[in-house]
Amino acid sequence: MASETYVTVAETSRPAPGQRRGSDFARLSRRIAQEGLLDKRPGYYAVRIGLVAALFAGTWTLFAAVGDSWWQLPVAVLLAVAFAQVTLLAHDLAHGQIARSRRVARIAGLLVGNLAVGLSYGWWMDKHTRHHANPNHEDHDPDVAPDILVWSEKQAGESRGLPRFIGRHQAWLFFPLLTLEGLNLKLSSFRALRRRSLKGRGTEGLLLSAHVLAYLGAVFLVLPLPKALLFLVVHQACYGVYLGCTFAPNHKGMPVLTAEDELDFLRRQVLTSRNVRGGRLVNTALGGLNFQIEHHLFPSMPTANLRRAQPIVRDYCASLGIDYVECGLVESWTQALRHLHEVGRPLREART
Structure with missing residues (x-):
């Protein structure tokens, strides 16, 4: 099962099984391919990987240079940014955007995900694959599965x-809950090691353990206990909030699908996704995920090509009368929070 996950993620941009060659998505896909937007961008990723690696290594070097000081708290925030950017690179590796070889992508993903930031590459890739296949579907998308939060009135009614x-x-x-997301990802990564379906559990576990030992060892070696604990809290909290603010604007507040909704691939991806407007700063901060509609339609498309694909996809959706949602970053968060508040209304009314 796990060995097939990469194929699913990297090749989701191909028409779904049973899809007609003349379907709405197939016609769009041919246009995108003719523009060369699915071609790899090795130059772009060489520069991006170099910059992210420099940020990651430079922040740890700064941490060692600052030493026993309360100035380590700003360093913790900067390290959270570095961790998030490394995580976004792992995301692109999982989608086959960077390397042509699946083996190379997996090895790089294990080093970037498991070793560098303590995130199980195999577990996350399987989870993210299922999200891409059925975004915002309350029965099939793990990102809207009822857990601590509820995403639909049905889930609210069944919650306990x-x-x-x-x-x-x-x-x-x-x-506030996002401050725990970094810790949650680590715990989920270790819990996933119990799954027999996880490919290379031994390697994944070894690299995750090495990350934890190196991470905690560095912090407690340089800082006394009170400062070390506060550094860990600040770093993990900021890391969780950064990731949450990166992924939440993309789907939260968009339609939640059920078993009764029968949509083709194009509409299923577009109607449940939201783009976030912004310049180069937003694009860099969100790792290109602000072009969420294009990314969901063509997951293997290099991040650098998403901006060029946007006008093609937007005009095509307009010609078919498909709603194409795009808004600013703050407005995207507002819509997500408004949705969460509305979904929780029955619970507040029941209590009253």
Whole structure:
């Protein structure tokens, strides 16, 4: 199962099985391919990888140079940015955007994900594949599965215990809960090692353990206990918020699909996704995921080509009468929080 995951992620841009060659998506896909937008961009990724590696290594060097000082707290914030950028590179590796060889991509993904930031590459890739196949589907998308938060009125009605309690005020608690996301990803990564379907569990576990030992060893070697603990809290909290603010604007607040919704590939991806407007700064900060519609239609497309694909996709959707949603970064967060607040309404009313 795990060995097939990479194929699924990297090749999602191909028409789905059973899709007619003359389908709406197939026609768009041919246009995109004719423009060369699915071609690899080795130069772009060489520069990006170099810059991210310099940021990651430079931040750890700064950490060692600052030493026992309260000035380490700004360094913790900078390290959170470095971790997030490394995570975004792991995302591109999983989609086959960087390397042509699946073996090379997997090795790089293990080093970047497991060793550098403590995120299981295999576990996350399987989870993300299922998200891409059925975005915002309450039965099939793990990103909207009921856990601590609820994403639909149906989930709210079925919630019990802590999710039901949090669900009443989840819009207000969303950003505070994101501070725990970095820790949650690490715990989920270690829990995934128990799955027999996870390919190379031994290697994944070894690299995850090496990350934890090196990460905690460096922090406690340089800082005394109180400062070390505060450094860890600040770093992991900022890392979680950064990732949450990167991925949440893309789908949260968009239609949540159910088993009754029968949509073709094009509409399923476009109607559940949202683009985020912004210049070079937003594009860099979000790792190109601000072009979420184009990314979901063509996951293997290099990040650098998403901007060029946008006007083609937007005009094509307009010609078919398909809603193409795009807004600013703050507005995207607002829509996500508004959705969470509305979904929690039945729980608040039931309590009253």
